[in-house]
Structure formats: C-alpha cells, structure tokens
Amino acid sequence: MNDDIQTILYSEQKIQAACQRLGQQLTQDYQGKKPLVICVLKGAVPFTADLIKQMDLYMDIDFIDVSSYHGGTQSSGDIQMVKDIDEDVSRRDVLLIDDIVDTGHTLAYLKELLKQRGAASVRVCMLMDKPEARQVKGMQADYVGFNVPNEFLVGYGLDYQGKYRNLPYVGILKPEIYQD
Numbered sequence: 646m647n648d649d650i651q652t653i654l655y656s657e658q659k660i661q662a663a664c665q666r667l668g669q670q671l672t673q674d675y676q677g678k679k680p681l682v683i684c685v686l687k688g689a690v691p692f693t694a695d696l697i698k699q700m701d702l703y704m705d706i707d708f709i710d711v712s713s714y715h716g717g718t719q720s721s722g723d724i725q726m727v728k729d730i731d732e733d734v735s736r737r738d739v740l741l742i743d744d745i746v747d748t749g750h751t752l753a754y755l756k757e758l759l760k761q762r763g764a765a766s767v768r769v770c771m772l773m774d775k776p777e778a779r780q781v782k783g784m785q786a787d788y789v790g791f792n793v794p795n796e797f798l799v800g801y802g803l804d805y806q807g808k809y810r811n812l813p814y815v816g817i818l819k820p821e822i823y824q825d
C-alpha cells in the first residue's frame with residue numbers, strides 16, 4: 646500500500662502536532678461547556694480519535710455519515726445521508742469534526758441540518774482545508790490543521806475507492822493508480 650504513494654505531504658508527526666495544537670485550543674474555547682462532538686464518517690475517524698484525546702473536556706460523541714464522492718475523485722455535489730446521529734442537537738454546543746473541506750458541499754449540508762435542528766452553536770474543526778477547490782462561497786472551518794494544495798489526497802481517513810484510509814500520513818497517489 647505504501648508503494649502506491651508518490652509524495653507524503655503531512656507526516657504522522659506533523660499530524661499529531663496539529664492534533665495537539667487544535668486540542669489545546671478547543672479545550673480553552675469550550676471550557677465549562679460539554680460539547681456534542683460529531684464525527685463525520687468515514688474519513689474523520691482517525692482524526693477524531695486522535696483529536697479528542699487532546700481535549701480535556703467532558704463531551705458527548707456521535708457519528709454521522711453523509712456521502713457525495715461515489716468512488717472517484719470528484720464530488721457529485723449531491724449529498725446523501727447514509728447514517729444520522731442518535732443524539733438530540735437542540736440547545737447543544739456542537740463541534741463537527743471532519744478530515745477535509747474541499748468543495749464545501751458536505752459542510753454546507755451539515756451546517757444547515759444542525760442549524761435547522763436547533764443547535765445552540767455549531768463550530769467546525771477540519772484537519773485540512775483545500776481553499777482553491779471551494780464551490781460553496783463562505784464555507785469555512787473554525788479550526789484548521791493544514792491548508793492543503795488543490796490535489797486529491799489520500800491517507801489518515803481519506804480514501805481512493807475505499808483504500809488508503811489506514812495510512813498514518815496524508816499523501817498523493819502515483820498517477821498510474823488512478824482509474825478515472
């Protein structure tokens with residue numbers, strides 16, 4: 646699997662340092678609150694697991710699965726709910742955790758959903774922000790680990806055709822690996 650990678654952009658060490666920095670900031674910002682942390686499946690699983698260990702807070706954790714990348718490297722822009730959360734978000738301070746904001750369609754859908762359900766506040770923590778790819782204007786995360794180049798990335802949760810999520814780093818695949 647490692648042989649399929651052309652370039653490592655963010656090493657395991659850099660990612661862990663980002664988790665520590667973001668975790669400290671979130672610990673400060675949510676002091677005295679008990680946020681509802683929502684992990685966006687499946688890509689945000691490694692990031693959420695590492696980040697919450699750096700947050701010295703009481704919290705609830707839930708999971709949501711929405712999908713717009715149907716196997717390839719392009720967002721369809723058509724977001725589908727695959728699995729909803731179990732918790733009631735009304736009057737909760739929600740912290741949404743995802744691995745990447747790219748076109749912004751997924752984030753726009755999730756923010757609107759949580760707002761409609763009456764969350765007291767919604768903040769977003771992303772490991773990566775790909776600003777050059779944005780299609781939904783104004784879609785920004787409140788906490789960002791790395792601003793990334795406009796490339797299709799894999800690893801640390803990010804997949805290509807279901808593979809590479811378990812890499813401990815983020816990188817770019819060799820061109821011959823892509824089938825579309």
Ligand SMILES: O=P(O)(O)OC[C@H]1O[C@H](OP(=O)(O)OP(=O)(O)O)[C@H](O)[C@@H]1O
Pocket residue numbers: 685686687688689711712713714720743744745746747748749750751752803804
């Ligand atoms: O800003 P956008 O262009 O909407 O892209 C961002 C979304 O794409 C990926 O999820 P994906 O839909 O591929 O599902 P997955 O996490 O299960 O791989 C990623 O985890 C984000 O949720």
Ligand SMILES: Nc1nc2[nH]cnc2c(=O)[nH]1
Pocket residue numbers: 714745746747748796797798799803804805
């Ligand atoms: N694997 C992967 N999924 C994404 N979803 C949105 N952007 C990306 C990306 O760069 N890589």
